[in-house]
Amino acid sequence: MRSLLCSILLLGLPALAIADPRKDWDDFRAGITQYASGPTGMYAIQDVAVVDPGEAVHLAAARAPADIRWAEQAGGKDRVSVSYENGRALLRGPGFAEVDLLKAKDQQQTLANGLIVRGTVYEKSIKAWLYNPKLPAQRFKSLSFFPYDPKGVVAATFTRKSAPVGVSHLDSRNHTGLMYWVGDVELPLHGKTYKLRAFNKEKDWTKINHVLLFFTDKTSKKTTYGGGRSLETHFPAGQPPSAMTLNLNMLYSFLCAHSEYYNCPINLTTFVDTELKYGEMYPPQLK
Structure with a gap:
């Protein structure tokens, strides 16, 4: 389970059509915890x-x-x-x-x-x-998550860009990175509809098989990581659907919440003006 943020390793386990969102959430928590505590985690x-x-x-x-x-x-x-x-x-x-x-x-x-x-x-x-491989035993205790909430499974719409737009961004290690704005996701949350830019590292639609959303919200710096959290959803390469089901219970912290060695985007997030009490909470402090 590797990913982006950072040049980073994608950790979610999202799906285009979520048959069992509670099981997906259980698998997500188990997977990210195993990765955090593993010999190359x-x-x-x-x-x-x-x-x-x-x-x-x-x-x-x-x-x-x-x-x-x-x-x-x-x-x-x-x-x-x-x-x-x-x-x-x-x-x-x-x-x-x-x-x-x-x-x-x-x-x-x-x-x-x-x-x-x-x-x-x-x-x-x-x-x-x-x-x-000996470090996790010294550093890692556990990860924290909000309780599963079925209200976090939401129907969203996706509008793709015919030609993805390159967006230069600064990351947490003061490097300049490049991601591609591939479209927009609109999703209803707590009585309001929010529009978020969707990103990918690829610019060729024949290779794009998922989109990434980067959030900050009213839990940021309080009960969740202040730098932001990410959500991803997958689909067959080159075939993004206009309707997506997003499981916000699988929001995960930018990997910089766990290690300074990752390169996390710091200016690609969208602020959502509500509390997203879903997914990963603020991580335990590294020693």
């Missing part, structure tokens, strides 16, 4: 580096695996490195053959010291993620 991130084409990062020497971080300076021949060469994220190091992380299983490789390196595409660069 939100609470296992030890470091991350953005690697531009032709560049490389190296794992600096340290006394213990928990102290290892990425460094730009070259290490010795026994150091682990990730370079971005001709569209490949090449992991090199002692004890294993050269690996293109983008083609590896789960895009990752476990090192001899137990740390895990993963590569993902980020804009025109790649991200080299370093995970320590």
